[in-house]
Every structure is written in structure tokens, then in C-alpha cells.
Amino acid sequence: MIDNSAKAPINVGLFATCLVDLFRPTVGFAAAQLITAAGCTVHVPEQTCCGQPAYNSGDRRHSQEIARQVIETFAAYDYVVVPSGSCGGMIAVHYPELFTDDPEWSRRARALAAKTFELTAFLADVMKIDPVAAQYDGTATYHDGCAGLRELGVRQQPRELLAGVAGLKLEEMAETEACCGFGGTFCVKYGEISTDIVSRKTANVAKTSADLLLAGDLGCLLNIAGRLKREGSSVQVRHVAEVLAGMTDQAPPIGENGEG
Amino acid sequence: MEFMNPSIFKENARAALADKDLRSAMAMLNAGMVPNRQAAVDRLPEFTLLSQRGRELKDHVLGNLDFYLESFERNCKAAGGHVHWCATPADAQAAVLKICRSVDAKTVTKGKSMIAEEIHLNEFLEKHGIEPVETDLGEYIIQLAQEPPSHIIGPAIHKTKDQVSDLFLKHHAKLGRTERQTEPPKMVNEAREILRQKYFDADVGITGANYLIAETGSSIIVTNEGNGDLTQTLPKIHIVVTSLEKVVPTLEDATTFLRILARSATGQEFSAYTTISTGPRRPDDLDGPGEYHVILLDNGRSTMLGSEVQDMLRCIRCGACMNHCPVYQSVGGHTYGTVYVGPMGAVLSPALLGVSETQHLPCASTLCGRCEEVCPVAIPLPRLLRQWRERSFEAGKVPGLERWGLSVWAFFARRPWLYGLAARLAVRGLRYLGRRQGRLRTLWFAGGWTDGRDLPAPEGQTFQERWRRQQAERQRGGAAR
Numbered sequence A: 001m002i003d004n005s006a007k008a009p010i011n012v013g014l015f016a017t018c019l020v021d022l023f024r025p026t027v028g029f030a031a032a033q034l035i036t037a038a039g040c041t042v043h044v045p046e047q048t049c050c051g052q053p054a055y056n057s058g059d060r061r062h063s064q065e066i067a068r069q070v071i072e073t074f075a076a077y078d079y080v081v082v083p084s085g086s087c088g089g090m091i092a093v094h095y096p097e098l099f100t101d102d103p104e105w106s107r108r109a110r111a112l113a114a115k116t117f118e119l120t121a122f123l124a125d126v127m128k129i130d131p132v133a134a135q136y137d138g139t140a141t142y143h144d145g146c147a148g149l150r151e152l153g154v155r156q157q158p159r160e161l162l163a164g165v166a167g168l169k170l171e172e173m174a175e176t177e178a179c180c181g182f183g184g185t186f187c188v189k190y191g192e193i194s195t196d197i198v199s200r201k202t203a204n205v206a207k208t209s210a211d212l213l214l215a216g217d218l219g220c221l222l223n224i225a226g227r228l229k230r231e232g233s234s235v236q237v238r239h240v241a242e243v244l245a246g247m248t249d250q251a252p253p254i255g256e257n258g259e260g
Numbered sequence B: 001m002e003f004m005n006p007s008i009f010k011e012n013a014r015a016a017l018a019d020k021d022l023r024s025a026m027a028m029l030n031a032g033m034v035p036n037r038q039a040a041v042d043r044l045p046e047f048t049l050l051s052q053r054g055r056e057l058k059d060h061v062l063g064n065l066d067f068y069l070e071s072f073e074r075n076c077k078a079a080g081g082h083v084h085w086c087a088t089p090a091d092a093q094a095a096v097l098k099i100c101r102s103v104d105a106k107t108v109t110k111g112k113s114m115i116a117e118e119i120h121l122n123e124f125l126e127k128h129g130i131e132p133v134e135t136d137l138g139e140y141i142i143q144l145a146q147e148p149p150s151h152i153i154g155p156a157i158h159k160t161k162d163q164v165s166d167l168f169l170k171h172h173a174k175l176g177r178t179e180r181q182t183e184p185p186k187m188v189n190e191a192r193e194i195l196r197q198k199y200f201d202a203d204v205g206i207t208g209a210n211y212l213i214a215e216t217g218s219s220i221i222v223t224n225e226g227n228g229d230l231t232q233t234l235p236k237i238h239i240v241v242t243s244l245e246k247v248v249p250t251l252e253d254a255t256t257f258l259r260i261l262a263r264s265a266t267g268q269e270f271s272a273y274t275t276i277s278t279g280p281r282r283p284d285d286l287d288g289p290g291e292y293h294v295i296l297l298d299n300g301r302s303t304m305l306g307s308e309v310q311d312m313l314r315c316i317r318c319g320a321c322m323n324h325c326p327v328y329q330s331v332g333g334h335t336y337g338t339v340y341v342g343p344m345g346a347v348l349s350p351a352l353l354g355v356s357e358t359q360h361l362p363c364a365s366t367l368c369g370r371c372e373e374v375c376p377v378a379i380p381l382p383r384l385l386r387q388w389r390e391r392s393f394e395a396g397k398v399p400g401l402e403r404w405g406l407s408v409w410a411f412f413a414r415r416p417w418l419y420g421l422a423a424r425l426a427v428r429g430l431r432y433l434g435r436r437q438g439r440l441r442t443l444w445f446a447g448g449w450t451d452g453r454d455l456p457a458p459e460g461q462t463f464q465e466r467w468r469r470q471q472a473e474r475q476r477g478g479a480a481r
Helices: A018-023 A026-037 A059-076 A085-098 A102-115 A118-128 A146-150 A156-162 A191-206 A218-230 A240-244 B006-019 B020-042 B047-063 B065-078 B089-102 B115-116 B123-129 B137-145 B161-175 B184-201 B227-233 B251-265 B310-314 B326-331 B342-351 B370-374 B381-394 B400-413 B416-433 B463-481
Strands: A009-012 A040-043 A080-081 A117-118 A135-143 A168-169 A213-214 A236-239 B082-086 B106-109 B131-135 B206-207 B211-213 B218-223 B238-242 B273-277 B290-298
Touching: A018 A026, A018 A218, A018 B416, A018 B463, A026 A040, A026 A118, A026 A236, A026 A240, A026 B463, A040 A218, A059 A085, A059 A102, A059 A236, A059 B400, A080 A085, A085 A117, A085 A146, A085 B251, A102 A117, A102 B463, A117 A118, A117 A146, A118 A240, A118 B065, A135 A240, A146 A236, A146 B020, A156 A168, A156 A240, A156 B211, A168 B290, A191 B326, A191 B342, A191 B381, A213 A218, A213 A240, A218 A236, A218 B089, A218 B326, A236 A240, B006 B020, B006 B326, B020 B251, B047 B065, B047 B251, B065 B082, B065 B290, B065 B326, B065 B381, B082 B089, B089 B123, B089 B290, B106 B123, B106 B184, B106 B227, B115 B123, B115 B238, B115 B290, B123 B131, B131 B137, B131 B227, B137 B161, B161 B184, B184 B227, B218 B227, B227 B290, B238 B251, B342 B381, B370 B381, B400 B416, B416 B463
Parallel strands: A009 A040, A009 A080, A080 A117, A135 A168, A135 A213, A213 A236, B082 B290, B106 B131, B106 B206, B206 B238, B238 B290
Antiparallel strands: B211 B218, B218 B273
16 A cells, blocks of 8 residues: 555645635645655646535535545545645545445545545644744744644644744634634625624734734635734734745735735 | 524524624623633543443433333332323423313423423413413523523523613512612522512422433432422422433433533533432422423424434533534524524424424534534534535525525536636636735625625636646756756
């Protein structure tokens, strides 16, 4: 199976996620750079979405069709790495649940699930990388995306990795583990409730002295950045991979145009 | 806000979000319940073990429910009690009424009972000329306000202290209490003094049950006010209204749940009063009711057995799921329009009322999973919410526009080449619209998003197109070398 010994290359399929593909390519490049630096070869096969919009809307047929497509696309790699706990959780936790009545696809879904990791968990737990050599001068606070935290157990990994970033101070906000109110299509279907939930998050951000909010999920980040900017906050928002890869000069903070 | 109408969840949510009193009451709740539970759990190293044991016990009972219920009935009868099996709320109402009429009851006192809420017992008794008097302080408050509970353990949690002061003045003035009380101890005392005589006047006392004990035929209630004890020991008859899944094998098993219940619910080590009732008063008892009746309600629970939502029957009604739910924390319980609210309500209500009327409830969740994380009996609430979403989708209850949108999206998502093309166009369009500030303040088709927050603009090209271009350039560079 997977051979980590000697010089056999570790082939990683990068599942960029549709939000990164559409909104924030820099996160994809940052993830690729981090995975490469960890000694792996990155592959980006043609891809669309993990299927969560259908899955969370109760549309099982379309969820299965999209899941089969992802399983086929990524089956050949040693690992699948996802810069999102939400989409990572979809593949690693929910794909097997989609095929409980289908032994063959169930087997394939479980095989893919077993080698799928959220980015920071892959770097910290699987590749056990040394502290990253990045630099960022500022104080950051970290939002734990729900699926990463509760489905995949991602909590310490991004913090451990950030501890290696020179110049960066991490100041935890209250209720880092509380949902930001994004919830996929929830934020549009129940927009007013979602806005109220994210306002509690931004209030917690404001109580810290952080000038940067980080998280590992672009859904949460677009939501929190959108609310912070609407409130006129100067707190910048970025995906954790951008800071870890030292690529904060590659794109302005989320929701900003580069001139502050 | 319109009560008890789950189909207008969105309208109720809007009203709730605009209600200043509700917001300040919810802020109090949110600030207290979450850290209180955590502190209580942290103080008990074996909490996780107990919780696991509780879960296993419930699963064992649900797998042998007929056995334990029959055993409960046998032992309850042996102790002199009566058991009434009721398939529907109407059956349960009729059974209660018959018992009340047997002593020509004019008033009944009531301890807190969610099953009484589920069968809308107060309305029913009033309609038949019997006055129900709620004796739990929270229930008493909402009875005065003529509102349903907004939380399964704190029924009046949505009310501010000021609102309660006003409510007491309005209703107690005619009883000679014309001074508006604003200090909680004084308010509680006023309610106690008014309720005191009601206990003596009542012909029947109705309570719920947290647990039914199969081996002894007993029922257990936990309260913090002692009102349940007065309710069940003073009148001629004690009626326990409860449901099938409350049965546990032994008294010792009940203690497993008692140790996790209060900690999960309020963060207390134990509720102030835990009372076990076994049959009516015996000849040498100093007090107690002359008759002891148990109303055992099914109301759809037996059909949940063996179904994909069976895990919901493990619920011990602690309320931790709603205390930790971001949606509940924002909109409160009345928004749900059902007796059971929050995540547990959003899973239970479709089973009790049907998916059609309750279709908003399973959808109005971010599926953040915190409910499952804090559930002391590990009910996979997000998974069960998704189950209902699937049933709703299959039944064609999803609005046409949403269904159409999903189909269009799925059409593209299954055709990567076409998807890539559409994505490249879309990100360029959005980038153009958000070019000035790097974000959009409005977007005509995404008002749900932009009403409350900006939409960060995309960088302008998709990751995949940039990646492939970069790879191609590298290959050309490699070939040139």
C-alpha cells in the first residue's frame, strides 16, 4: 500500500475545495507549498465540489453521484489533503455514510476516507513537520471551524504549526469553538439568524487585541470577514495556510483590496 | 410571535431577533449555561464514563422496552398503583379527565411536565371546567403570561426579571399584592405564598417523571423548588404523566442518569429535590395520595423504535443541546413553534407531528455538532437532522427554487470541464463587481448573505486555472532547459 520508507515519493491529491477554487486560489497555492515542503508531490486533478450542498439539503442521489466522482478522481493518491475541515469531514466522515447499502462503493469510500486529512492535521499528525519557517508580525486569534474541530479533531494542530511562525502572537478569543453561523446554505436560507450568530463571533474577536483572524475553513472565513468588514472592523482575515506558507504578500486579506 | 406554529419559523425568527427583552434574556442564558455545565463536568472526572454507561443503559432499555414496561406495570400495580397505556395525546387527556372526575376535581396542581405540554393538558382541563395550577415557578410564570415553555428545563427562560415583575403585579394585584416586586427573593416569596393555599385546595396533583423504575414500579422526579413534592403528596390523587422511554431497569440505574442530568442541565451536582414515588399512601405512611396513577404516553414513540431516529429516544431532557445551539441562542425556543425546541426538538418534532408541518426545524441548523458533543447520551443530533432533511427532500417538501438550484449546481458539479468554465466566468464577474474594495456590499441574488455582511470578492481567477497555467509554464521552462 502506502510506502513511506526510503525515497518512494508520497503522492498527495490536493482537494482544493470549491470555495478556494472560486474565491481564494492563494490558499490552494499555500497548501501546495506546505505539502511540497513536507516532502510530498502535490497533484491537483480536475475537480469540482465535495457535494455538501446536496448532502446537507437531503439530496442523497446527487450527493452520492458527486461522492463517486471524487472517490474515483482521488483513489490513486497516497493521501488526499483538504485545506478545509468541513470538506475534509465530508470525505473522511460522511462519504462512508452515503454508501451503507452498497458494499463496493462503501469499501471505496472508506478507503478514501482513511487517507483523507485536513491540511494542518496532515502536516502536524501525518508528516510531523518541523516548525514552519514563516514570519508574520502581528497578533492573531484563531477560529475553530466546527467540522474540523468536532468531526476531525483539529484543534491543536494549527496552533502548534502557528507557534513556529516568527513574530506571530496567538491570542485566544472566547468561545473559539462556537459556530460562526456559516453552515453552508444555512447562511443564505436563514440569513438573519446567521448574521446574528456571526455577530457574536465578531464581538468575541473584537474583545481581543488581535489584528488578524485565522481559521482553516474558507466558508467560516468569508462569513466572518464579511461581517467584520460590514461592521467596519480593521481586523484582517486570512486562511491559516497563507500565514504558515509565508504567502501573505501574495493576496490582500480576505474582503480587502490590498490598499487597506 | 405566533405560538405553536412551526411552519412560520422564519417569521418567528425575525420577530425574535428584533425583541430586545428576549435578546437580553437569551444573553443571560448564554453567559450562564455553557460555562456552568463545563465547570460541573470538569469537577467530575468520571463524567464521560457515566455518560457512556447512560447511553448503553438507554440502548439496552430501548432494545427490551416491552419487557421493562411490563415489569414496571406489574410492580406499580403490586404497590397499589394504576397504569394507563395511552397511544395518543387524546387517550392521555381522556384518562386524566376520567381520574379527575372520579373525585369531582375543581382544581389540580401541576409539577413541571413536558408530557403534559405535549398533550396540551392545561387547555384541555380548562375546557372541561378544571383549573390547572402550575407550581414550578417557571411554569407558573408562563401560565400567567399564557405562553408555552421556551426551554425544556427553564420554561420561562425567555423572560427578563422586569417582565416577570410586571406580570406578577398584573396578576397578583387582585389578590392584594399591589406592590411591584423587583428583587428575585421577594418575587419568589410572593409566588410561593400565593401558591401555598393552592396545594391544599387541589383535588388532584399532576407531575411528570424523569424516570420510571421497572423493578419497583416507582416514578422519580427531580426539582429545584420542592413544588413537585407538595403537588404529589397533598392531594387525594397523584397522576404521573409520562412516556414509554422514561423506564429504566433499577433504582441504581436511575442514579447513573441522576449524576449526569443536573450537571448537563444546569451545571448543578444534583437537583435540590429528588423524589421517588411508589404507589399510593400505605396505612402507616404519614402522608401521601390515596391513589397513584401513571399515564404512559406513546404518541409515536413506538414507531421511532427500530427506525433511523431511534437514538432520539435516549434523550434524558437535560436541555444541554439547546443551551449550546447557536441557532437557539439567537432566536430562543418560541421561534420553533413546537413543545420541544432546540436541536432535540428539531429531531423529535418531525417524529411527533410529521415532516410536512415541521420542515423548517431540521433545516434551521448549521450542523455545527456542538449539540452532539454536549449530549450526555451521545445522540447523533446532526445526523438525525440530516435524516429528516432527506425525508423532507424525498417527500418533495423542499421549495421548487431550491430544488431547481440544487439540480443546476449538481449538473455542473458532475461535469468538471463545464464547471470549470462556469467558475472562471463567475469569479471574473464577481471580481469586477467587487474590484474597488475587494468586497461587495450587495448582490441581487444573494440578499440572504449581503443583508448582514459583505461578500468578499474572489481573487479573479480560479485556483485550478492558475495551477494548470503554472504547471504548463514550469513544463515549458523545464523543456527549454
